[in-house]
Amino acid sequence: MKQLEYPYDSDFILRKKKAIRRELLAREGIQYIDKKIAILGGSTTSDIKQILELFLLNYGIRPEFYESEYNQYYQDAVFGNPELDEFNPDLVFVHTTTRNIANFPKVTDSPEQIDALIEETMGRFEQIWKALADRYQCTVIQNNFEQPYFRLLGNSDFTNIHGRLNFINRLNDRFCNYAQAHQNFFINDINYVSAVYGIKKWADPGDWYRYKYALSVSAIPDFAFNLAHIIKAVYGRNKKAFALDMDNTLWGGIVGDDGPENIRIGHEDAESELYTEFQQYIKAHKDLGILLTVASKNDEENALAGLARPDSTLKKDDFLIIKANWDNKDINIANTAKEINIGADSFVFVDDNPVERALVENQIQGISVPEVGAPETYIDVIDSNGFFEVTGISEEDIKRSGMYKANMERAKASASFENYDEYLRSLEMTAEIKPFAPVYMARIAELTNKSNQFNLTTKRCSQADIEKFAADPKFITLYGRLEDKFGDNGVVAVTFGHEEDYGNDKFFHIDLWLMSCRVLKRGMEFAMMDELISQAKSKNITMIKGYYYPTAKNKMVKDFYELQGFEKIREMEDGTSEWLLDLSKPHKSGNVAIKVN
Amino acid sequence: MTREEIYVKLNEVFQDVFDDEDITVNDATVAADVDGWDSLEHINLIVAVERCFGIKFTMGETTGLKNVGEMVDRIIAHLG
Numbered sequence: 001m002k003q004l005e006y007p008y009d010s011d012f013i014l015r016k017k018k019a020i021r022r023e024l025l026a027r028e029g030i031q032y033i034d035k036k037i038a039i040l041g042g043s044t045t046s047d048i049k050q051i052l053e054l055f056l057l058n059y060g061i062r063p064e065f066y067e068s069e070y071n072q073y074y075q076d077a078v079f080g081n082p083e084l085d086e087f088n089p090d091l092v093f094v095h096t097t098t099r100n101i102a103n104f105p106k107v108t109d110s111p112e113q114i115d116a117l118i119e120e121t122m123g124r125f126e127q128i129w130k131a132l133a134d135r136y137q138c139t140v141i142q143n144n145f146e147q148p149y150f151r152l153l154g155n156s157d158f159t160n161i162h163g164r165l166n167f168i169n170r171l172n173d174r175f176c177n178y179a180q181a182h183q184n185f186f187i188n189d190i191n192y193v194s195a196v197y198g199i200k201k202w203a204d205p206g207d208w209y210r211y212k213y214a215l216s217v218s219a220i221p222d223f224a225f226n227l228a229h230i231i232k233a234v235y236g237r238n239k240k241a242f243a244l245d246m247d248n249t250l251w252g253g254i255v256g257d258d259g260p261e262n263i264r265i266g267h268e269d270a271e272s273e274l275y276t277e278f279q280q281y282i283k284a285h286k287d288l289g290i291l292l293t294v295a296s297k298n299d300e301e302n303a304l305a306g307l308a309r310p311d312s313t314l315k316k317d318d319f320l321i322i323k324a325n326w327d328n329k330d331i332n333i334a335n336t337a338k339e340i341n342i343g344a345d346s347f348v349f350v351d352d353n354p355v356e357r358a359l360v361e362n363q364i365q366g367i368s369v370p371e372v373g374a375p376e377t378y379i380d381v382i383d384s385n386g387f388f389e390v391t392g393i394s395e396e397d398i399k400r401s402g403m404y405k406a407n408m409e410r411a412k413a414s415a416s417f418e419n420y421d422e423y424l425r426s427l428e429m430t431a432e433i434k435p436f437a438p439v440y441m442a443r444i445a446e447l448t449n450k451s452n453q454f455n456l457t458t459k460r461c462s463q464a465d466i467e468k469f470a471a472d473p474k475f476i477t478l479y480g481r482l483e484d485k486f487g488d489n490g491v492v493a494v495t496f497g498h499e500e501d502y503g504n505d506k507f508f509h510i511d512l513w514l515m516s517c518r519v520l521k522r523g524m525e526f527a528m529m530d531e532l533i534s535q536a537k538s539k540n541i542t543m544i545k546g547y548y549y550p551t552a553k554n555k556m557v558k559d560f561y562e563l564q565g566f567e568k569i570r571e572m573e574d575g576t577s578e579w580l581l582d583l584s585k586p587h588k589s590g591n592v593a594i595k596v597n
Numbered sequence: 598m599t600r601e602e603i604y605v606k607l608n609e610v611f612q613d614v615f616d617d618e619d620i621t622v623n624d625a626t627v628a629a630d631v632d633g634w635d636s637l638e639h640i641n642l643i644v645a646v647e648r649c650f651g652i653k654f655t656m657g658e659t660t661g662l663k664n665v666g667e668m669v670d671r672i673i674a675h676l677g
């Protein structure tokens with residue numbers, strides 16, 4: 001919903017929040033994920049909860065909230081409470097601010113006393129985080145501290161150890177260290193958001209003393225939007241790719257009319273420098289695993305000539321796909337999405353032309369089309385929307401663009417073989433198929449939240465869930481990592497399930513089975529099944545039961561279990577089906593070309 | 598801005614904040630007359646009124662208001 005994308009009108013959101021909520025819930029065809037979010041507040045949180053809900057609904061996340069009693073964040077976290085236990089949160093947000101710092105240094109304090117005060121304050125927070133991690137094994141989001149709105153020591157508040165600002169900076173540094181050392185723990189950086197908003201306007205002592213809001217009510221949309229970015233990133237709702245216009249988006253001028261020598265890019269003048277900074281900003285996304293593509297109305301020759309300029313930061317090779325032609329851009333983006341095998345709704349489309357933006361936005365449901373404005377606001381508008389909010393930079397991310405490229409080379413190679421098995425063998429594939437290992441937990445959780453098509457049950461899991469299953473002796477968990485002569489595909493297949501005694505039989509239920517579409521038709525699913533069967537047999541399991549739950553996106557795996565040699569035992573009207581594999585009968589492996597472990 | 602003109606805008610604010618297009622308020626309206634006007638929504642109401650008229654109430658002004666009429670008096674005083 002446009003009203004919830006940056007630049008939004010905070011006053012409008014606050015005033016119309018009820019109507020906006022109604023409108024969001026009335027949208028059709030939204031596949032929500034449901035999440036239980038506990039807000040433990042050190043100040044009033046009522047509107048924070050309500051505005052956060054709007055942004056989350058807009059991201060396709062339907063939250064159910066627990067809200068602690070006023071200022072009970074410490075008690076709820078450390079001592080627990082039956083209501084919160086029963087709620088069993090997926091995510092806990094600890095809303096504390098500079099108002100919750102009990103003791104600041106006094107000018108008469110010695111350095112040792114101030115050090116002790118830091119430890120005391122930190123100790124209290126670490127106690128909270130540890131208790132939450134132990135009790136709920138869930139994701140925790142914690143505010144850092146905003147800068148104070150007054151400075152007793154003036155500029156020395158920054159440098160002098162007695163200054164509040166100095167004290168807060170030290171605490172923020174410690175929060176940062178903790179976040180670096182702990183997974184599933186994220187900082188909501190209100191220190192930054194409040195600075196952008198204006199520290200003095202943010203503080204608003206009136207709203208504190210009247211309502212006990214630790215930030216100005218008017219700042220709540222900015223606050224909640226920033227928080228929502230982290231939550232949607234944790235649950236795999238980030239965007240994955242850019243579709244970029246070229247003329248007046250990546251450079252000034254129109255390359256087809258002006259000629260490549262006359263477009264504005266490089267360092268010759270102010271406009272060129274501005275576009276260069278924007279190109280650098282876009283290019284930096286590549287290392288985060290964001291895919292770069294072009295959707296430009298141009299003759300391809302001209303488009304490439306623009307990128308071929310020596311002072312163009314972005315080069316042809318930075319793009320996975322360049323569609324420079326005269327077709328409508330929505331069609332080009334849809335085709336690009338198909339070729340890369342990701343959803344068209346995971347693109348961010350950047351174009352200076354409002355007509356193109358409106359067309360693409362209307363034609364492709366769920367795509368993000370930021371109102372980028374003038375070239376000098378491109379970076380701000382894209383960046384502030386948090387499309388690609390980073391919750392951790394994995395090896396996967398850094399290699400992603402290269403992996404998709406290798407995939408396209410594989411597609412070319414397959415065309416030259418007459419026999420498909422022969423082609424598969426030529427790929428020299430080796431797989432590592434093993435129980436969930438600590439280094440892959442984040443990637444596995446990410447896959448359960450991102451995979452839609454090759455996904456039998458579409459069960460979404462947090463990293464904490466994944467770790468729990470891995471540790472449970474009743475579970476078999478397997479990840480599959482596939483390498484071939486073109487490169488390493490990383491972890492691309494995941495399955496887990498649990499065992500259950502059933503009469504004389506020992507059943508194994510497959511709770512989740514998914515595979516990344518980048519390794520379709522490679523036989524990886526068969527290699528995975530072989531390994532699952534062998535593990536199941538070693539645990540004396542006699543029957544494996546598989547489930548297919550249909551969604552709008554997973555038709556491609558409707559016959560998955562049939563292809564794996566299972567027998568259908570039940571099919572419901574909604575298309576749900578249940579399948580059984582009897583392990584006492586011989587099983588024929590479908591894997592022809594992958595060498596395992 | 599006349600009192601009547603203020604009421605035109607003020608009614609829109611009430612309608613938005615309490616999500617009810619049928620609300621109209623007058624000098625005698627009190628919180629109990631409006632469905633959903635509790636202490637938490639009061640905060641939103643005050644903020645929306647401030648933003649709508651481009652004013653900022655002092656802390657003291659917003660705590661002692663007896664009815665909508667008094668709120669309008671304050672708005673007029675701020676608009677000067």
